[in-house]
Amino acid sequence: MSLFDGRFIQRLVVLTGAGVSAESGLPTFRDSDGLWEQHDPMELATPEAFARNPELVYRFYNSRRAQLAKVGPNAAHLALAHLQRAFPGEVFLVTQNVDDLHERAGSSQVCHMHGELLAMLCSACGRQSPTAEPFDGATTCPDCASPGSLRPDVVWFGEMPYHMDEIATRLADCDLFIAVGTSGLVYPAAGFVRTARAAGATTVEVNLEASDTAGLFHTQRRGPATEQVPALVEELLAGR
Ligand code: APR
Numbered sequence: 001m002s003l004f005d006g007r008f009i010q011r012l013v014v015l016t017g018a019g020v021s022a023e024s025g026l027p028t029f030r031d032s033d034g035l036w037e038q039h040d041p042m043e044l045a046t047p048e049a050f051a052r053n054p055e056l057v058y059r060f061y062n063s064r065r066a067q068l069a070k071v072g073p074n075a076a077h078l079a080l081a082h083l084q085r086a087f088p089g090e091v092f093l094v095t096q097n098v099d100d101l102h103e104r105a106g107s108s109q110v111c112h113m114h115g116e117l118l119a120m121l122c123s124a125c126g127r128q129s130p131t132a133e134p135f136d137g138a139t140t141c142p143d144c145a146s147p148g149s150l151r152p153d154v155v156w157f158g159e160m161p162y163h164m165d166e167i168a169t170r171l172a173d174c175d176l177f178i179a180v181g182t183s184g185l186v187y188p189a190a191g192f193v194r195t196a197r198a199a200g201a202t203t204v205e206v207n208l209e210a211s212d213t214a215g216l217f218h219t220q221r222r223g224p225a226t227e228q229v230p231a232l233v234e235e236l237l238a239g240r
Pocket of ligand 1: 016020023029114184185186209210224225
């Protein structure tokens, strides 16, 4: 139990977006240098795009996976891992990001609602397999050995995100909802703040600028995640 903003807080939900990894050197999607400013997401991040041109999609995710190997977690990831360990209550960390920087910062039980770059999904046996290496249509499934059945284990536009039942339960039950580095433009994640507020939670947005859903948050912590998140974590832990 922790006192925050005059309220006793027992159950936290933290949602992160690409902005939490920006200062590690990974591009976001919609900033001026973002991935969707350089590439058409409809050509790279839909099941139809994969069916149309699998090699292009394999190359896109192989290149993002290679880039991920060259960067490391930043102070925001580390602060959230510390919060998970030190907070005297529950901290449910759900991320839209497919990188593993939360895990590499020491976070446990990270809920990857949009999947993970470091995993392959087999359309023949349905199993997910870890990978840090490039793969393509010539790679066989490590589980069922089917050829040409592997895709990136990333949730594409038009697909249902993972773990939505657990996320809904956590949101309905939380006292504090914190969103870090997300533009609030992509549902269902963009709607989480509304669900948390309906459950009576205090809601805080950490972002460089106002997101599309900024008006739904009780308070804003404006600035880079590597500054704002450690400060917010310190405040939460001081309230113990
Ligand atoms: N500190 C805090 N916030 C930051 C920082 C930073 N250093 N840098 C950028 N931001 C903020 C931006 O202001 C923006 O609001 O992070 C947000 C990034 O927004 P997007 O690029 O839209 O990323 P995200 O919200 O995670 O996208 C959601 O869209 O394309 C899909 O599946 C993809 O998971 C992704 C989803």
